[in-house]
Amino acid sequence: MTVLRARGLGKKYARHWALTGCTLDIPAGHVTGLVGPNGAGKSTLLGLAAGMIEPSSGAIEVCGGMPGSGPAQLAKVGFVAQNAPVYAGLTVEEHLRLGARLNPGWDDKLARDRIGRIGLDPELRAGRLSGGRRAQLALTLGIAKRPELLLLDEPVASLDPLARREFLQDLMEAVAEHGLSVVMSSHLVADLERVCDHLIVLVNSQVRIAGEVEDLLATHRRLTGPRRSVDTLPGDQEVVSVRQTDRQTTALVRTGAPVLDPTWDVGEVDLEDLILAYMGNTGPARPALGVVR
Numbered sequence: 001m002t003v004l005r006a007r008g009l010g011k012k013y014a015r016h017w018a019l020t021g022c023t024l025d026i027p028a029g030h031v032t033g034l035v036g037p038n039g040a041g042k043s044t045l046l047g048l049a050a051g052m053i054e055p056s057s058g059a060i061e062v063c064g065g066m067p068g069s070g071p072a073q074l075a076k077v078g079f080v081a082q083n084a085p086v087y088a089g090l091t092v093e094e095h096l097r098l099g100a101r102l103n104p105g106w107d108d109k110l111a112r113d114r115i116g117r118i119g120l121d122p123e124l125r126a127g128r129l130s131g132g133r134r135a136q137l138a139l140t141l142g143i144a145k146r147p148e149l150l151l152l153d154e155p156v157a158s159l160d161p162l163a164r165r166e167f168l169q170d171l172m173e174a175v176a177e178h179g180l181s182v183v184m185s186s187h188l189v190a191d192l193e194r195v196c197d198h199l200i201v202l203v204n205s206q207v208r209i210a211g212e213v214e215d216l217l218a219t220h221r222r223l224t225g226p227r228r229s230v231d232t233l234p235g236d237q238e239v240v241s242v243r244q245t246d247r248q249t250t251a252l253v254r255t256g257a258p259v260l261d262p263t264w265d266v267g268e269v270d271l272e273d274l275i276l277a278y279m280g281n282t283g284p285a286r287p288a289l290g291v292v293r
Protein backbone atom coordinates (compact mmCIF):
# COMPACT_ATOMS: atom_id res chain seq x y z
CA MET A 1 0.00 0.00 0.00
CA THR A 2 1.17 3.49 -0.81
CA VAL A 3 0.89 6.23 1.76
CA LEU A 4 2.22 9.06 -0.39
CA ARG A 5 2.09 9.23 -4.16
CA ALA A 6 3.57 12.15 -6.07
CA ARG A 7 3.61 12.61 -9.83
CA GLY A 8 5.65 15.40 -11.37
CA LEU A 9 5.10 17.37 -8.17
CA GLY A 10 6.57 20.87 -8.05
CA LYS A 11 6.41 24.01 -5.95
CA LYS A 12 7.47 27.44 -7.12
CA TYR A 13 8.01 30.46 -4.88
CA ALA A 14 8.00 33.61 -7.01
CA ARG A 15 10.45 32.60 -9.75
CA HIS A 16 12.28 29.94 -7.75
CA TRP A 17 11.35 26.25 -7.93
CA ALA A 18 11.72 24.81 -4.41
CA LEU A 19 10.75 21.34 -5.72
CA THR A 20 10.49 20.07 -9.30
CA GLY A 21 9.46 16.88 -11.10
CA CYS A 22 9.05 14.90 -7.89
CA THR A 23 7.70 11.42 -8.61
CA LEU A 24 7.52 9.06 -5.64
CA ASP A 25 5.55 6.19 -4.14
CA ILE A 26 6.19 5.89 -0.41
CA PRO A 27 5.02 2.58 1.09
CA ALA A 28 2.82 2.38 4.18
CA GLY A 29 4.09 0.98 7.47
CA HIS A 30 7.69 2.13 7.12
CA VAL A 31 9.96 4.91 8.30
CA THR A 32 11.24 6.90 5.34
CA GLY A 33 14.19 9.23 5.80
CA LEU A 34 14.26 12.44 3.78
CA VAL A 35 17.75 13.89 3.44
CA GLY A 36 19.47 16.57 1.42
CA PRO A 37 21.46 19.77 1.75
CA ASN A 38 19.98 22.94 3.24
CA GLY A 39 17.45 24.44 0.86
CA ALA A 40 17.04 21.20 -1.13
CA GLY A 41 13.24 21.20 -0.78
CA LYS A 42 12.65 18.78 2.12
CA SER A 43 10.34 21.07 4.13
CA THR A 44 8.56 21.97 0.91
CA LEU A 45 7.79 18.31 0.16
CA LEU A 46 6.58 17.73 3.73
CA GLY A 47 4.48 20.91 3.63
CA LEU A 48 2.85 19.77 0.38
CA ALA A 49 2.10 16.36 1.90
CA ALA A 50 0.56 17.97 4.98
CA GLY A 51 -1.55 20.32 2.86
CA MET A 52 0.11 23.40 4.36
CA ILE A 53 1.09 24.59 0.89
CA GLU A 54 -0.34 23.91 -2.56
CA PRO A 55 1.55 22.44 -5.52
CA SER A 56 2.48 24.64 -8.48
CA SER A 57 2.62 21.61 -10.77
CA GLY A 58 1.91 17.90 -10.73
CA ALA A 59 -0.14 15.97 -8.21
CA ILE A 60 0.17 14.53 -4.72
CA GLU A 61 -2.05 12.03 -2.93
CA VAL A 62 -1.60 11.23 0.76
CA CYS A 63 -3.36 8.30 2.49
CA GLY A 64 -5.64 8.09 -0.53
CA GLY A 65 -6.78 11.73 -0.38
CA MET A 66 -5.81 15.23 -1.34
CA PRO A 67 -3.66 16.93 1.31
CA GLY A 68 -5.60 19.41 3.44
CA SER A 69 -8.89 18.56 1.72
CA GLY A 70 -11.01 18.37 4.88
CA PRO A 71 -11.31 17.11 8.47
CA ALA A 72 -11.17 13.42 7.49
CA GLN A 73 -7.91 13.98 5.60
CA LEU A 74 -6.44 16.12 8.40
CA ALA A 75 -7.16 13.34 10.91
CA LYS A 76 -5.11 10.90 8.84
CA VAL A 77 -1.96 13.00 8.72
CA GLY A 78 0.19 14.31 11.57
CA PHE A 79 2.73 17.02 10.87
CA VAL A 80 5.39 18.36 13.22
CA ALA A 81 7.03 21.29 11.46
CA GLN A 82 10.67 22.24 11.84
CA ASN A 83 10.20 24.83 14.59
CA ALA A 84 8.08 22.49 16.79
CA PRO A 85 4.99 24.69 16.75
CA VAL A 86 3.09 24.86 20.04
CA TYR A 87 0.89 27.57 21.58
CA ALA A 88 3.15 29.65 23.81
CA GLY A 89 0.25 30.86 25.98
CA LEU A 90 -1.23 27.41 26.65
CA THR A 91 -0.03 25.02 29.34
CA VAL A 92 1.10 21.47 28.60
CA GLU A 93 -2.20 20.20 30.07
CA GLU A 94 -4.20 22.57 27.84
CA HIS A 95 -2.32 21.24 24.81
CA LEU A 96 -3.38 17.71 25.74
CA ARG A 97 -7.01 18.76 26.16
CA LEU A 98 -6.91 20.61 22.85
CA GLY A 99 -5.39 17.54 21.19
CA ALA A 100 -8.21 15.37 22.58
CA ARG A 101 -10.86 17.83 21.37
CA LEU A 102 -9.45 18.26 17.85
CA ASN A 103 -8.39 14.71 17.00
CA PRO A 104 -10.91 11.87 16.64
CA GLY A 105 -8.25 9.18 17.12
CA TRP A 106 -6.56 10.85 20.13
CA ASP A 107 -4.72 8.42 22.44
CA ASP A 108 -4.88 10.20 25.79
CA LYS A 109 -3.06 7.48 27.71
CA LEU A 110 -0.14 7.54 25.31
CA ALA A 111 0.07 11.34 25.50
CA ARG A 112 -0.03 11.43 29.31
CA ASP A 113 2.41 8.53 29.70
CA ARG A 114 4.87 10.30 27.43
CA ILE A 115 4.50 13.66 29.12
CA GLY A 116 5.05 11.95 32.50
CA ARG A 117 8.07 10.04 31.26
CA ILE A 118 9.67 13.16 29.80
CA GLY A 119 8.95 14.97 33.06
CA LEU A 120 7.02 17.90 31.57
CA ASP A 121 5.12 19.88 34.22
CA PRO A 122 1.48 19.87 32.97
CA GLU A 123 0.89 23.33 34.46
CA LEU A 124 3.80 25.00 32.67
CA ARG A 125 3.04 27.27 29.72
CA ALA A 126 4.61 26.01 26.47
CA GLY A 127 6.27 29.39 25.92
CA ARG A 128 8.37 28.78 29.03
CA LEU A 129 9.64 25.37 27.95
CA SER A 130 13.17 24.96 26.60
CA GLY A 131 13.47 24.40 22.82
CA GLY A 132 14.05 20.67 23.28
CA ARG A 133 11.09 20.27 25.64
CA ARG A 134 8.87 22.24 23.30
CA ALA A 135 9.88 19.81 20.56
CA GLN A 136 9.03 16.90 22.87
CA LEU A 137 5.56 18.36 23.46
CA ALA A 138 4.98 18.85 19.71
CA LEU A 139 6.17 15.31 18.96
CA THR A 140 3.92 13.89 21.69
CA LEU A 141 0.92 15.66 20.16
CA GLY A 142 1.91 14.29 16.73
CA ILE A 143 2.14 10.68 17.91
CA ALA A 144 -0.92 10.78 20.23
CA LYS A 145 -3.07 11.99 17.36
CA ARG A 146 -2.61 8.45 16.01
CA PRO A 147 -2.37 9.50 12.38
CA GLU A 148 -1.88 7.05 9.52
CA LEU A 149 1.07 9.09 8.35
CA LEU A 150 3.33 11.18 10.55
CA LEU A 151 5.42 13.82 8.80
CA LEU A 152 8.35 15.06 10.85
CA ASP A 153 10.59 17.93 9.79
CA GLU A 154 13.92 17.56 11.59
CA PRO A 155 12.14 16.27 14.68
CA VAL A 156 15.09 15.46 16.89
CA ALA A 157 17.49 18.29 16.05
CA SER A 158 17.00 20.05 19.40
CA LEU A 159 16.72 16.94 21.59
CA ASP A 160 19.57 15.75 23.82
CA PRO A 161 21.03 12.34 22.83
CA LEU A 162 19.06 10.36 25.40
CA ALA A 163 15.76 12.08 24.57
CA ARG A 164 16.53 11.51 20.88
CA ARG A 165 17.08 7.82 21.40
CA GLU A 166 13.88 7.47 23.43
CA PHE A 167 11.83 9.39 20.89
CA LEU A 168 13.08 7.26 18.01
CA GLN A 169 12.29 4.17 20.08
CA ASP A 170 8.71 5.45 20.63
CA LEU A 171 8.45 6.07 16.92
CA MET A 172 9.55 2.54 16.02
CA GLU A 173 7.09 1.09 18.55
CA ALA A 174 4.24 3.07 16.99
CA VAL A 175 5.27 1.78 13.56
CA ALA A 176 5.42 -1.83 14.78
CA GLU A 177 2.25 -1.77 16.93
CA HIS A 178 -0.05 0.53 15.00
CA GLY A 179 1.26 0.31 11.44
CA LEU A 180 2.11 4.02 11.55
CA SER A 181 3.94 5.35 8.48
CA VAL A 182 6.58 8.01 9.03
CA VAL A 183 8.41 10.36 6.70
CA MET A 184 11.08 12.31 8.53
CA SER A 185 13.68 14.75 7.37
CA SER A 186 16.95 14.82 9.24
CA HIS A 187 20.59 15.72 8.84
CA LEU A 188 21.56 13.14 11.49
CA VAL A 189 22.65 10.13 9.48
CA ALA A 190 23.23 7.95 12.55
CA ASP A 191 19.57 8.43 13.55
CA LEU A 192 18.38 7.68 10.03
CA GLU A 193 20.53 4.55 10.02
CA ARG A 194 18.82 3.37 13.22
CA VAL A 195 15.20 3.88 12.21
CA CYS A 196 14.74 4.27 8.46
CA ASP A 197 14.20 1.40 6.09
CA HIS A 198 13.47 3.71 3.15
CA LEU A 199 15.37 6.73 1.97
CA ILE A 200 14.80 9.75 -0.28
CA VAL A 201 17.71 12.03 -1.19
CA LEU A 202 16.70 15.47 -2.43
CA VAL A 203 19.29 17.74 -4.04
CA ASN A 204 18.66 21.04 -5.84
CA SER A 205 14.88 20.66 -5.61
CA GLN A 206 14.91 17.22 -7.23
CA VAL A 207 14.71 13.63 -6.04
CA ARG A 208 18.22 12.30 -6.64
CA ILE A 209 17.49 8.77 -5.48
CA ALA A 210 14.78 6.96 -3.54
CA GLY A 211 14.29 3.40 -2.46
CA GLU A 212 14.54 0.72 0.18
CA VAL A 213 17.75 1.16 2.19
CA GLU A 214 18.64 -2.53 1.86
CA ASP A 215 18.27 -2.41 -1.95
CA LEU A 216 20.23 0.82 -2.19
CA LEU A 217 23.13 -0.56 -0.17
CA ALA A 218 23.11 -3.79 -2.20
CA THR A 219 23.35 -1.94 -5.51
CA HIS A 220 26.15 0.51 -4.69
CA ARG A 221 29.85 -0.25 -4.41
CA ARG A 222 33.00 1.70 -3.66
CA LEU A 223 35.78 1.07 -6.22
CA THR A 224 39.34 1.95 -5.30
CA GLY A 225 42.31 1.58 -7.61
CA PRO A 226 45.26 3.25 -9.31
CA ARG A 227 44.43 6.69 -10.69
CA ARG A 228 42.50 6.54 -13.95
CA SER A 229 39.50 8.00 -15.72
CA VAL A 230 36.14 6.56 -14.66
CA ASP A 231 34.94 7.05 -18.23
CA THR A 232 36.28 3.57 -18.96
CA LEU A 233 33.83 1.89 -16.57
CA PRO A 234 31.17 -0.27 -18.24
CA GLY A 235 27.82 1.35 -18.95
CA ASP A 236 26.03 -0.62 -16.21
CA GLN A 237 28.28 0.94 -13.56
CA GLU A 238 26.90 4.41 -13.06
CA VAL A 239 29.34 6.74 -11.33
CA VAL A 240 27.67 8.61 -8.48
CA SER A 241 30.78 10.28 -7.07
CA VAL A 242 34.49 10.18 -7.73
CA ARG A 243 37.54 11.33 -5.80
CA GLN A 244 41.04 11.47 -7.23
CA THR A 245 44.44 11.82 -5.60
CA ASP A 246 47.75 11.84 -7.52
CA ARG A 247 47.88 8.05 -7.33
CA GLN A 248 44.43 6.79 -6.57
CA THR A 249 40.86 6.92 -7.83
CA THR A 250 37.92 6.18 -5.56
CA ALA A 251 34.48 5.99 -7.12
CA LEU A 252 31.07 5.22 -5.69
CA VAL A 253 29.07 3.46 -8.39
CA ARG A 254 25.59 2.11 -8.77
CA THR A 255 25.56 -1.32 -10.33
CA GLY A 256 23.25 -4.30 -10.43
CA ALA A 257 26.02 -6.72 -11.39
CA PRO A 258 29.33 -7.76 -9.77
CA VAL A 259 32.37 -5.63 -10.69
CA LEU A 260 34.68 -8.01 -12.55
CA ASP A 261 37.66 -5.75 -13.32
CA PRO A 262 40.40 -7.11 -10.98
CA THR A 263 42.26 -3.78 -10.94
CA TRP A 264 39.52 -2.31 -8.75
CA ASP A 265 39.36 -3.04 -5.07
CA VAL A 266 35.58 -3.39 -4.51
CA GLY A 267 34.04 -2.44 -1.15
CA GLU A 268 30.56 -2.15 0.30
CA VAL A 269 29.08 1.24 1.20
CA ASP A 270 27.14 2.35 4.27
CA LEU A 271 24.22 4.74 4.43
CA GLU A 272 26.45 7.74 5.14
CA ASP A 273 28.67 7.00 2.09
CA LEU A 274 25.57 6.72 -0.06
CA ILE A 275 23.92 9.91 1.21
CA LEU A 276 27.10 11.97 0.93
CA ALA A 277 27.81 10.67 -2.58
CA TYR A 278 24.36 11.66 -3.82
CA MET A 279 24.39 14.97 -1.95
CA GLY A 280 27.65 15.87 -3.69
CA ASN A 281 26.37 14.77 -7.09
CA THR A 282 24.70 17.71 -8.77
CA GLY A 283 24.34 16.18 -12.22
CA PRO A 284 20.96 15.63 -13.83
CA ALA A 285 18.52 13.82 -11.56
CA ARG A 286 17.36 10.37 -12.61
CA PRO A 287 14.16 9.69 -10.72
CA ALA A 288 13.71 6.43 -12.63
CA LEU A 289 16.79 5.06 -10.84
CA GLY A 290 14.84 4.01 -7.85
CA VAL A 291 11.35 5.06 -7.02
CA VAL A 292 10.32 3.99 -3.51
CA ARG A 293 8.14 0.93 -3.82
Ligand SMILES: Nc1ncnc2c1ncn2[C@@H]1O[C@H](COP(=O)(O)OP(=O)(O)OP(=O)(O)O)[C@@H](O)[C@H]1O
Nearest residue numbers: 013014017018036037038039040041042043044045
Ligand atom coordinates in the same frame (compact mmCIF):
# COMPACT_ATOMS: atom_id res chain seq x y z
N1 LIG B 1 7.85 30.61 1.86
C1 LIG B 1 8.87 30.65 1.01
N2 LIG B 1 9.03 31.71 0.17
C2 LIG B 1 10.05 31.75 -0.72
N3 LIG B 1 10.99 30.79 -0.84
C3 LIG B 1 10.90 29.72 -0.03
C4 LIG B 1 9.85 29.61 0.94
N4 LIG B 1 10.02 28.44 1.60
C5 LIG B 1 11.12 27.85 1.08
N5 LIG B 1 11.64 28.63 0.11
C6 LIG B 1 12.84 28.31 -0.72
O1 LIG B 1 12.64 27.02 -1.28
C7 LIG B 1 13.84 26.28 -1.27
C8 LIG B 1 13.62 24.97 -0.53
O2 LIG B 1 13.39 25.27 0.82
P1 LIG B 1 13.06 24.14 1.92
O3 LIG B 1 12.78 24.86 3.21
O4 LIG B 1 12.01 23.25 1.37
O5 LIG B 1 14.46 23.36 2.00
P2 LIG B 1 14.97 22.30 3.08
O6 LIG B 1 15.57 21.19 2.30
O7 LIG B 1 13.88 21.96 4.03
O8 LIG B 1 16.13 23.11 3.81
P3 LIG B 1 16.73 22.99 5.32
O9 LIG B 1 17.53 21.71 5.40
O10 LIG B 1 17.61 24.20 5.40
O11 LIG B 1 15.58 23.03 6.28
C9 LIG B 1 14.89 27.17 -0.64
O12 LIG B 1 15.61 27.80 -1.68
C10 LIG B 1 14.09 28.17 0.15
O13 LIG B 1 14.77 29.40 0.22
